[in-house]
Amino acid sequence: MATVTENATSVGMGQIGSGQGAATFRSVLGSCIGLAFYNPRIKAGTFAHIVLPEAADRPGSKGKFADTAIPEMIRIMQSYGVMPGGIVAKMAGGANMFGHGGPMQIGDMNTKAVKSGLEKAGIKILFEDTGGQKGRRVVFDCRDGEYLVQTVEHTLRTT
Amino acid sequence: MTKTLLIVDDALIIREIVKETAIAAGWEIAGEAINGQEAIDLYLKLKPSAVTLDMVMPEYDGIHALRGIMEADPEAKILVLSALDQKTVLQQAFKLGASDFIVKPFNKGRLVESLECLVLEGENIPTTETNTIA
Amino acid sequence: MLPTKTAHETNLEFLHQLFASATHDASAAMCRWTDGLITLSLDEVLEIPLEDVCSELNIDDELLTMVVLSLVGEVGGEMILTFDEENGRQLAASLLHRPVNREEQWSALEQSALCETGNILGCAYMNALTRLIDAELVPTPPYFIQDFGASVLEQALITQAATCDKVLICRTAFHREGEELNWRVIFVPTKKMQDLMEQELV
Numbered sequence: 115m116a117t118v119t120e121n122a123t124s125v126g127m128g129q130i131g132s133g134q135g136a137a138t139f140r141s142v143l144g145s146c147i148g149l150a151f152y153n154p155r156i157k158a159g160t161f162a163h164i165v166l167p168e169a170a171d172r173p174g175s176k177g178k179f180a181d182t183a184i185p186e187m188i189r190i191m192q193s194y195g196v197m198p199g200g201i202v203a204k205m206a207g208g209a210n211m212f213g214h215g216g217p218m219q220i221g222d223m224n225t226k227a228v229k230s231g232l233e234k235a236g237i238k239i240l241f242e243d244t245g246g247q248k249g250r251r252v253v254f255d256c257r258d259g260e261y262l263v264q265t266v267e268h269t270l271r272t273t
Numbered sequence: 274m275t276k277t278l279l280i281v282d283d284a285l286i287i288r289e290i291v292k293e294t295a296i297a298a299g300w301e302i303a304g305e306a307i308n309g310q311e312a313i314d315l316y317l318k319l320k321p322s323a324v325t326l327d328m329v330m331p332e333y334d335g336i337h338a339l340r341g342i343m344e345a346d347p348e349a350k351i352l353v354l355s356a357l358d359q360k361t362v363l364q365q366a367f368k369l370g371a372s373d374f375i376v377k378p379f380n381k382g383r384l385v386e387s388l389e390c391l392v393l394e395g396e397n398i399p400t401t402e403t404n405t406i407a
Numbered sequence: 408m409l410p411t412k413t414a415h416e417t418n419l420e421f422l423h424q425l426f427a428s429a430t431h432d433a434s435a436a437m438c439r440w441t442d443g444l445i446t447l448s449l450d451e452v453l454e455i456p457l458e459d460v461c462s463e464l465n466i467d468d469e470l471l472t473m474v475v476l477s478l479v480g481e482v483g484g485e486m487i488l489t490f491d492e493e494n495g496r497q498l499a500a501s502l503l504h505r506p507v508n509r510e511e512q513w514s515a516l517e518q519s520a521l522c523e524t525g526n527i528l529g530c531a532y533m534n535a536l537t538r539l540i541d542a543e544l545v546p547t548p549p550y551f552i553q554d555f556g557a558s559v560l561e562q563a564l565i566t567q568a569a570t571c572d573k574v575l576i577c578r579t580a581f582h583r584e585g586e587e588l589n590w591r592v593i594f595v596p597t598k599k600m601q602d603l604m605e606q607e608l609v
Contacts, residue, residue, distance in 0.1 A: 220562070329546065
């Protein structure tokens with residue numbers, strides 16, 4: 115169970131973490147997306163903290179944008195010997211923290227960009243908890259692929 | 274004559290402070306509005322002696338209210354009560370017909386003084402009606 | 408040989424002076440708003456890589472009470488006023504001249520007290536910056552939010568993140584009778600506003 119957040123590696127904005135077996139990643143998300151790729155057979159996974167929908171020549175790491183993070187995560191999974199067909203995706207985040215009347219409706223755009231990127235790559239989404247106006251604390255555990263999502267009020271868990 | 278006040282501010286705490294201060298100084302509260310359009314609607318309905326008006330409000334701001342109220346009643350007495358103290362915003366407010374400006378956070382004595390001046394000015398201006406009687 | 412400052416370090420130093428001057432005005436407004444109780448001072452002007460912002464500012468998954476103001480437009484930015492529960496309640500109580508509310512839900516009047524504090528602070532900052540950089544800076548009405556600190560900070564960084572890989576952040580400290588309080592103001596100006604400020608400094 116991926117509840118021991120103290121031992122999890124924190125993945126900051128725009129970063130990508132990856133590991134096999136005893137690797138756990140955590141992020142606190144607002145409008146960003148926490149995207150996890152996992153293969154249950156070899157228990158390998160990668161986790162990105164995606165900030166914006168597309169790079170469009172903007173400066174930043176590969177993990178910062180949906181359109182650069184997904185190919186990079188596929189590459190990482192391939193380095194573990196997992197082809198796109200063997201990847202399952204789990205994702206959370208994409209909130210509009212300041213309400214729909216408020217500034218910066220980037221959350222919805224991020225969700226849309228990630229889902230469209232996954233569809234193009236032929237990667238199945240096994241779990242999704244996106245949108246709304248609440249922040250999320252997420253933990254992804256490579257031992258069993260569990261993706262834990264907590265808001266201030268609720269906890270969601272999936273394996 | 275009863276002095277009536279319309280308070281326009283999206284912040285409940287400011288409406289409460291203005292209300293408390295004005296009542297203590299002998300004013301009657303005609304109504305409260307939380308954005309610029311509500312301010313225009315209530316002004317036309319209530320015809321208060323004076324208005325306190327915030328500038329930054331959701332949907333319709335203070336400039337919208339000033340424009341609408343002054344168009345309907347060029348004699349309206351509007352005291353701008355805002356935390357914004359920027360030359361261009363104030364120039365626009367005065368151009369549209371604001372009578373006075375107090376920056377938030379304000380001194381309660383200064384608020385009462387300004388409100389009293391507004392209605393006094395109103396009384397001193399000879400209206401068509403008084404001229405006819407004279 | 409003495410180490411020489413890079414142009415970048417010099418710019419940060421100038422920006423620090425500019426924000427310190429704006430903070431001085433904001434402190435005067437805060438002092439009037441709280442009947443002389445609270446003052447503030449500029450802690451730091453930092454340029455931080457995007458991925459390290461939350462850890463550098465020590466903002467993570469703690470539940471915070473926040474007031475957010477935005478400056479819409481290219482010359483804009485985000486301002487977040489943060490409190491922990493206890494400090495937020497205490498400020499609201501002192502502004503309302505009432506005992507501290509222990510009910511779980513914040514009343515509309517308490518929320519309004521904090522929002523107006525954000526409005527007064529934000530406007531005082533913008534009024535000062537307007538005089539310094541000659542641009543009209545009108546913030547949106549304040550937005551009250553209770554959530555994980557990092558989730559809110561993350562969204563506030565988005566505009567800067569779209570154009571830069573590092574973000575400029577001004578962090579401010581609050582004091583009550585000389586004692587530092589667990590409140591913070593974080594201001595994140597857009598790249599365009601930083602450029603304007605730097606032009607003024609030349």
